[in-house]
Amino acid sequence: MNISKEEVLHVAKLARLKFTDAEAEALAKDMESIIGFANKLNELDTEGVVPTAHAIPMHNAFREDVVTPSYDREAMLQNAPSKEDGGYTVPKVVE
Amino acid sequence: MNYETVIGLEVHAELKTNTKIYCGCINEFGGEPNTHTCPICSGMPGTLPVLNKRVVDFAIKAGLAMNCSITQYSKQDRKNYFYPDLPKAYQISQFDLPLCQNGYVDIVVNGETKRIGITRIHIEEDAGKLVHDDYANCSIADYNRCGVPLIEIVSEPDLRSPEEAHVFLETLKTILEYTEVSDCKMQEGSLRCDVNLSLRPEGQKEFGTRCEMKNINSFRAAVRSMEYEQKRQTEVLSNGGIINQETRRWDDVKGESIVMRTKEDAQDYRYFPEPDLLPMIISDEWIEEIRSTIPELPEQRKSRYISEFGLPEYDAFLLTSSKKTADYFDETVSLGASPKAVSNWMMGDIAKFINDKELEAGDIPFAPAQLKALIDLIEKGTISNSAAKKVLAEMFAQPEEPEKIVERLGLSQVSDEGALMAMVQEVLAQNPQSIVDYKAGKDRALGFLMGQIMRVSKGKANPQVINQMLKEALDKA
Incomplete structure (x- = not known):
């Protein structure tokens, strides 16, 4: 399995991470071995096996539609690095 | 291309x-x-x-x-x-x-x-x-x-x-x-x-x-x-x-x-x-x-309005295009009002008010029972169609029973024969030329005389009753 430096940088961009060229090259090697390891699974014959949706063999864990009190706004906002008018201030991103 | x-x-x-x-x-x-x-x-x-x-x-x-x-x-x-x-x-x-x-x-x-x-x-x-x-x-x-x-x-x-x-x-x-x-x-x-x-x-x-x-x-x-x-x-x-x-x-x-x-x-x-x-x-x-909780859907309801009430397809479509409107219609009809009359009021004057006031479809400020009461007043001959339009405008302005509005605005039609006959005689006495015209076969004269009587009665004369009386009086004149 070959992982290029460009692929590392693409994944890094998606995760909002920044690497130097040297770091990206080292990571490419690491990712090659990680993905190579996961790829071993492809050697198994999975003909007729239903894809696994969840590792735990359980289903239908639901909650009834009953209102529980929300948290106090001040408590919610107390860890916000920056706040204004009862809201979290975030960098302006207009897409 | x-x-x-x-x-x-x-x-x-x-x-x-x-x-x-x-x-x-x-x-x-x-x-x-x-x-x-x-x-x-x-x-x-x-x-x-x-x-x-x-x-x-x-x-x-x-x-x-x-x-x-x-x-x-x-x-x-x-x-x-x-x-x-x-x-x-x-x-x-x-x-x-x-x-x-x-x-x-x-x-x-x-x-x-x-x-x-x-x-x-x-x-x-x-x-x-x-x-x-x-x-x-x-x-x-x-x-x-x-x-x-x-x-x-x-x-x-x-x-x-x-x-x-x-x-x-x-x-x-x-x-x-x-x-x-x-x-x-x-x-x-x-x-x-x-x-x-x-x-x-x-x-x-x-x-x-x-x-x-x-x-x-x-x-x-x-x-x-x-x-x-x-x-x-x-x-x-x-x-x-x-x-x-x-x-x-x-x-x-x-x-x-x-x-x-x-x-x-x-x-x-x-x-x-x-x-x-x-x-x-x-x-x-x-x-x-879940399937058992699905109500009658718009298409089915539309078909029912056409087959059960004989409404035109377009009217049935408009009434069922909002659930609120359709529910209101059904409730008024279930109280005994005529489906055609309810449909006409809902698609006519009521729809116009809703548009003018920019309300959501079906957001009618009075209850189905009050719409039925209004329709009853017309059918009983208590008020004319044009008076009913005035009553409806009041019903949109504030919650009040249609009967009370009729009373407050003095919109009851006069159906009392004695009072109506006096008006007919008064108008005939003032317009001898119209009698001559009518006798000469000019139908317009009848409409003119009707209009005069409505004016004298301030719009409150029951038009069916005076129409009949006027014709009889003219024949005798």
Whole structure:
């Protein structure tokens, strides 16, 4: 399995991470071995096996539609690095 | 060259549950910023979501009403992207096993029925709201809407014009209202849509390259954005250009769309099965239980109005296009009022008031019993049709019984024969020439005399009674 430096940088961009060229090259090697390891699974014959949706063999864990009190706004906002008018201030991103 | 337009829609509807999709916070529009949040819906690390069962019920209900097959083994997936209105940096949605698949909705365009395919309906969570602060160059995030349950309805590319797309949207809205899974309040953003549109030379089988339009906040904006895109693509293709697959942002104020992102920088969502939530197994019993709660749908109700009440198709269509309106009609009729009279009032003066006052369809400020009382007053001959219109205007202004309004405004018709006869004689005495004209066969004279009597009675004379009296008096004169 070959992982290029460009692929590392693409994944890094998606995760909002920044690497130097040297770091990206080292990571490419690491990712090659990680993905190579996961790829071993492809050697198994999975003909007729239903894809696994969840590792735990359980289903239908639901909650009834009953209102529980929300948290106090001040408590919610107390860890916000920056706040204004009862809201979290975030960098302006207009897409 | 002539081009054919191909449109597919993605419609998001907020579900009318009591609580959010993964926590017990109230699902309610508005509220002070960040007062409907908790560690789960605001994406605090270490929290775990638990799926609201009613969200599954509602999605299945909508799916059944749109003739979908229900996916009996379904799961939720993570859709990853960074945007400040999404505090977890991923949206829980459904990727390859949506709850509902392969349905259809029949729409009626210009009197013809057309079947539009529903590719899928899946459940997902809504994002928060950002208020942009231009001055400080930052945005303020309000997470009240985070985790409000949504269904996304994806149509097949079966629509061939903005008009068809508009009818499809109206039809979906009616079905969602009737099944009571969404309140469909457009101005509160509880129904939103994205448009995919492409053109292809007439007769060509393959689809052309499509563009997606986002930021559409009303059906009107949807239609305008489609007309704009139709025109834009026609111009590009007619000039020998090619359409690039891209996402465009609709600006309703400017009436134009601009490129938001191209295919090259398309989002890479890296969907994967949501590890924090278990798969769903939907049993046949569960599906049948939900099926039994589906009420009479708009199409069926329309047919019933035509066959049972003899209403014209157009009237039946208008009355059933909003559940509230149809419920109001049914209730008034069930009180014993004549269906035709109720229909005429609802589609005539009542509809006009609702339009003028910019109310939502069916938001009538008085009860069905009061409409019935008004109709009774006309049928008993207590008031004339034109007086009834005045009474209705008062009923829209303030809650008051129609009988009280008639009394307060002195609108009762005079049916007392003695009083009416005096008026007839008075008018005849003042207009001898009209009597001569009438005798000479001039029908206009009768209308003139009727008008004079109505004037003398200040519009309160019962027209049927005086018409009869006047004719008799003229014959004797």
